[in-house]
Amino acid sequence: MNIVLRELRAYFKSLLIWSTIIILFIVVGVSKFSAFANNPEMLAILDAYPPAVLDALNLRAFNLTTITGFFGVMHVYYTLLAGVAAAMWGSDIIAKEERDKTVDFILTLPITRQRLITAKTVAAIINCAVLVLLIWVASRLAAAPYNPDAEFYRFLALQMQSIFILMLIFLAIGIFLGCALRRYKRVTAIAVALLLSTFFMSSLSDMDERLDFLKYVSPFKYVDAGMLYREGRIEGIYWVLTLLLILVSMTAAYVTYTRRDIYA
Amino acid sequence: MTVVIEAEKLTKYYGKARGIIDVSFQVNEGELFGFIGPNGAGKSTTIRLFLGLIYPTSGKARIFGQDAIRNGPQLRQDIGYLPSEVFYYEGMKVIDLLKYSASFYKKDCTKRIYELADYMELELNRRIEDLSYGNKKKVGIVQGLLHSPRLLFLDEPTSGLDPLMQRKFFDLIRRENAQGVTVFFSSHILSEVQRLCNRVGIIREGRIVEIADIRTLQQNNYKKIRVYADGVEPNAFQLPGVTNIEKANNSIHFFYKGDINLIMRKLSEFNLMDITIEEPTLEEIFMHYYE
Numbered sequence: 001m002n003i004v005l006r007e008l009r010a011y012f013k014s015l016l017i018w019s020t021i022i023i024l025f026i027v028v029g030v031s032k033f034s035a036f037a038n039n040p041e042m043l044a045i046l047d048a049y050p051p052a053v054l055d056a057l058n059l060r061a062f063n064l065t066t067i068t069g070f071f072g073v074m075h076v077y078y079t080l081l082a083g084v085a086a087a088m089w090g091s092d093i094i095a096k097e098e099r100d101k102t103v104d105f106i107l108t109l110p111i112t113r114q115r116l117i118t119a120k121t122v123a124a125i126i127n128c129a130v131l132v133l134l135i136w137v138a139s140r141l142a143a144a145p146y147n148p149d150a151e152f153y154r155f156l157a158l159q160m161q162s163i164f165i166l167m168l169i170f171l172a173i174g175i176f177l178g179c180a181l182r183r184y185k186r187v188t189a190i191a192v193a194l195l196l197s198t199f200f201m202s203s204l205s206d207m208d209e210r211l212d213f214l215k216y217v218s219p220f221k222y223v224d225a226g227m228l229y230r231e232g233r234i235e236g237i238y239w240v241l242t243l244l245l246i247l248v249s250m251t252a253a254y255v256t257y258t259r260r261d262i263y264a
Numbered sequence: 265m266t267v268v269i270e271a272e273k274l275t276k277y278y279g280k281a282r283g284i285i286d287v288s289f290q291v292n293e294g295e296l297f298g299f300i301g302p303n304g305a306g307k308s309t310t311i312r313l314f315l316g317l318i319y320p321t322s323g324k325a326r327i328f329g330q331d332a333i334r335n336g337p338q339l340r341q342d343i344g345y346l347p348s349e350v351f352y353y354e355g356m357k358v359i360d361l362l363k364y365s366a367s368f369y370k371k372d373c374t375k376r377i378y379e380l381a382d383y384m385e386l387e388l389n390r391r392i393e394d395l396s397y398g399n400k401k402k403v404g405i406v407q408g409l410l411h412s413p414r415l416l417f418l419d420e421p422t423s424g425l426d427p428l429m430q431r432k433f434f435d436l437i438r439r440e441n442a443q444g445v446t447v448f449f450s451s452h453i454l455s456e457v458q459r460l461c462n463r464v465g466i467i468r469e470g471r472i473v474e475i476a477d478i479r480t481l482q483q484n485n486y487k488k489i490r491v492y493a494d495g496v497e498p499n500a501f502q503l504p505g506v507t508n509i510e511k512a513n514n515s516i517h518f519f520y521k522g523d524i525n526l527i528m529r530k531l532s533e534f535n536l537m538d539i540t541i542e543e544p545t546l547e548e549i550f551m552h553y554y555e
Contacts, residue, residue: 002367010353101351105407108315109368110340261278261318 003116007123011089015127018085022078022131023138029077030142033070037146040065055206061226067146068155068229071139075225076202078135079163083195083220086128086167090174091191093120094257095184103262113258121175121250128167136160155229162223162234165242169219170195172249179257216241266293267329268415268446269314274323276309283309284470286323291448291463296441298461298478299450306470307450308348311417314448315345327415341369344413348420350404352392358403359388362410369411380406383436384429397424405433409440416440416447422456434460487524488548490517491531492538503530519548 036042046059053059058076062069094117097103106116139156174191181187198218205214205221215221222238234242269291276283284306291297301307312318313325316336325332327339352361362381366373381388386402395403401424408416416437422430437460441447451457457464458478465475498509498516505522514537520527531539 002364006353006364010355100353101349102353104317104345104347105350105352105365107317108340108343108345109365110337111368112337115337259319262312263318 001119003111003119004123004126007093007120008126011093011123011127014085014089015130018081019131019134022081022085022135025077025081026074026135026138026142029074030070033067033146036064036070037067038065052207058206058224058226061229067143067148068152071143071152071156071159072225072229075159075162075228076220078159079166079220079223080199082128082131082135082163083166083170083199084192085131086124087170087174087191087195088188089124089127090171091178091187092174093124094175094178094253095181095187098184098262107262114254117175117179117254117257121171124171124175125168128164128171132160132164132167135163154232158228158232159225162228165234166219166223169222169242169245169249172246172253176249176253176256179253180260182260182263219245267291268293268295268327269297269448270324270326270329271310271314272324272326274310274313274325275321276306276313276318277321282306282470283321284313284467287467287470287472288323289465289472289475291446293446294441294444295463296437296447296449296461298457298464299448299467300452300454300457300464301467302452305467307452307467308419309470310467311345311419311448311450314417315340315343341411342414344408344411344416346404346408346416346418346421348423350400350407352400352403354393356392357388358386358390358392358395361392361403362388362407365407366410371411373410373412376412377406377410380409380436384432398426398429401425402429405436409436414445416445418447418449420451420453421449422451422453430456486543486548487520487527488517488542489520489527489531490515490540490542491534491536493534493536496534500534501530503527 042065043063046054046064049059058073062072064070064073097106107113136156139160140153143152143156170191173194174187177187177191177194178184181190199220201211201214202218202220202224204211205218215224216237219242222242223234227235267290269289271287271289274287275285287306287310299307299310309318313320314327314332316333319333327335327343330339332339356364358381359377362377363374366377378388380386384402384405386399386406390399392400392403401421405421408418418437422433425433434456437447437449447460449457449461461478463475463477466473492515494514496516498511498518501509501516501518503520503522503526505520505527507519507521509516509518
């Protein structure tokens with residue numbers, strides 16, 4: 001418990017910064033929506049775009065002139081930002097002890113390395129949950145002036161659930177990298193690079209049918225807004241892949257970290 | 265006598281690089297054990313193995329009779345550690361860090377934190393990042409002792425402390441020791457080991473070269489002999505037990521280890537002008553092991 005509180009305090013500033021960035025993004029985004037709201041001319045302009053581009057931007061799945069459709073299109077960007085935050089937290093939270101040479105202090109206390117990882121993971125999950133809740137509240141407030149229907153709120157709740165799931169995936173991958181890599185200075189860069197490359201993979205998988213298999217590789221596809229809207233849920237296969245990724249990453253994190261030598 | 269620390273053929277390789285090789289020794293309860301050797305000899309490696317920060321390639325490390333790796337977390341309830349350089353979280357106040365550290369032990373350490381801080385003249389309300397090197401070290405001393413450990417690992421602990429604080433620190437360690445705390449003191453500064461410890465292990469290039477009582481090491485084993493005589497060649501003293509023969513002007517000096525009568529008989533063969541027989545300082549013994 002003491003480690004969890006200590007980590008929450010240590011990451012409070014970072015949480016504040018990320019919340020501000022994403023909330024600003026939402027507010028600015030929704031203010032742009034005023035130009036699309038109930039404006040059929042916009043749809044005519046979009047029809048002129050090549051289908052591959054529309055698919056990549058998820059514009060065919062959604063009607064951009066409704067608030068639900070707008071959040072559907074924007075979903076991937078909120079997810080991306082939240083994902084970067086999670087990847088950075090995950091990769092930093094373990095590796096920073098070695099970077100700041102405080103690892104000798106913490107690991108010569110009467111605790112197991114497993115307990116350290118668990119406590120830090122709990123703290124990071126709480127941070128992710130708080131960020132998602134803030135995004136949720138901000139989205140509801142920003143959308144309120146457009147009198148959204150019940151369907152919007154249902155869809156928004158599903159989006160938040162999916163953002164949280166994607167954050168957990170990249171949190172777990174980040175924690176694994178932080179536990180496994182000795183080159184702690186580059187852990188965060190590697191985690192974010194991994195996230196960005198899977199992000200581009202998810203766009204590519206829309207553009208060309210031959211690249212369709214990438215949807216299983218990229219976690220961004222697990223929580224694709226188009227699918228969420230069509231199905232009203234995350235498809236079973238993606239639940240399985242999500243759980244698998246998190247389970248494998250965390251297991252590998254525990255195993256590598258408890259077995260390796262610690263240098264400061 | 266209860267054995268508190270026990271190394272049995274303890275070996276650590278970092279990949280192919282040598283850490284320590286076949287290190288074996290025992291430290292009994294209540295001992296002040298000095299561990300000396302030059303930089304890179306394997307002192308920190310040995311301590312980090314006992315603290316479970318790194319894992320041995322082979323061999324056994326036991327503390328209070330238990331496996332130091334497997335039972336490390338429970339054992340560390342009773343272990344204090346002071347590294348040569350201390351690093352703490354930025355943005356924390358001294359008292360917050362100490363309370364954080366104390367929160368991991370199954371006892372209330374509050375009173376002792378204030379006693380130790382008072383004794384070491386440590387200001388508790390300052391931010392750690394604002395502290396000087398020496399003051400950070402004091403935080404380390406209080407942090408390493410606040411849970412009243414039964415065993416202390418000190419890894420070159422005096423660096424950064426001024427002579428006055430060093431003395432206070434040594435007094436503190438002696439006081440702890442008098443109450444039964446076992447101390448493992450690693451250093452490359454012999455005079456401080458000489459001041460504090462009753463027994464020493466000397467490590468060189470990863471291997472233990474000698475474990476002995478400080479007094480035995482100084483008194484019984486080695487004599488530093490200097491003879492003044494004309495026309496005597498250094499080779500004349502080539503006896504078993506004679507080492508480090510050096511000639512300077514009209515004197516020859518060397519170390520002797522062995523039956524004192526043998527060397528006296530040998531010396532009587534020469535017509536000497538003068539002779540001195542001294543106890544070598546630990547420094548000289550130490551250099552002797554390094555050559």
